[in-house]
Amino acid sequence: MLGRAALVACAAIALASLATVLVALPGGAPTSADPGAPAVAWWVVLLPAVAGIALALVLPRRAAAMPAIVTDARRLHASTAVLLACAVALPVLSGALSLAGGEGYVLAKVVLVMLVPGIAVAVLGGVRIHRVRGAWRWWAPAVVVVVWTLLSQVAPWNPAHDLSGVDPVLLVVAASATAVTAGLGEELLFRRWLQTRLEAALGAWPGIALASLAFALMHLGSHATGSPVLDVARVVVAQGSFGLLMGVLWWRHRSLVAIVAAHVVSNGWAVAAHLLG
Structure with a gap:
């Protein structure tokens, strides 16, 4: 019941956000928050994600299930709470301390996306994947x-x-830092650690939806423009679709x-194309 309610809520937020950006x-x-980032049409944003999801669901046609399994409910809940707290803390601290775009933001991501969650997962555990x-x-x-x-x-x-x-030089340094903190760090936090636990607790699709929403809202720390409703809809x-x-x-x-490879490509393709071109 809780998983179904979470899935419905996430779907409602996604539809309301899509309607908002199409109108506004x-x-x-x-x-992207990077300098020189162009405006992108919404169909260009959504087409790759929709096509990728469709392919992922059918390739291969008979994929064996690999569910996330609870090994200790109390440890699962404790580790999930720490991961969610880290996901919320990053955009809140970034906005409060104006960290976006600076070295402080990179340090905050290392601590809140990789270090603290990694320690919590190593100590608490609570879930395993049937591979x-x-x-x-x-x-x-x-x-x-x-x-x-x-x-x-x-x-x-x-x-x-x-x-x-x-x-x-700044491009290379920034791209390298992003590859580590976003390409690797965010995939560990939001998919490997958080989504896996949410899947075990609520079911696969509610877990995917909630982790994707948390991942999207985390970007408010670096993508905010001063219009809260529109900023939420945009991310x-x-x-969220990515x-x-x-x-x-x-x-x-x-x-x-x-x-991780897809995330690194998403953040680094423009830099690589510029440097090589």
Whole structure:
């Protein structure tokens, strides 16, 4: 019952957010906080995620289930509470202390996305994943990530970032820090650790939905523009749809390599294209 209520609530928030951005920002909006980030049409934002989710659900056609299983309910609840607290603390502290875009934000992410959650998971545990073997566990998510990359980064409808005025050394340093704290850290926190526990406690789809919503709202710390309702709607549609794809990939294939690779591509493709071009 609780899982169904959570799923309905997440769906309602997603639909309300989509309606809000379509009305308030019909031409699209920047989906990145990076300098030179262009406005992106909403269909361009959503198409890769929708296509990726569809592929993840059908590849392979007969994938064995790998459910998250509760091993200790009290430890599960305690570790989940710590992870959720960290997910909430990051945007709150970032906004209160104006950390976005600076070294303080990177440090806060290291502590709240990787260090504290990692210690909590190592000490408390509370859940395990029933894993199965099979070649499909690497080739199926690889196909999904490649198709998503083609649609979200390579296809001609994707607008280019203008990074011409940014120091190349700064770009490399910033991209490297983002790859670690976002590409690896966020996938560990929101998928490997948090979603797995929410799946075990509430069911697969409620767990995916709640972790994706938490992932989206975390971006308020770096993507806020001063309009709370519109900011929430923007991150739910843009970052939430990407988080939903990563969540489905993690649930279906339990491949941390695949979701980290996709996240690194999402954040670093524009920088790599600029430097190599």
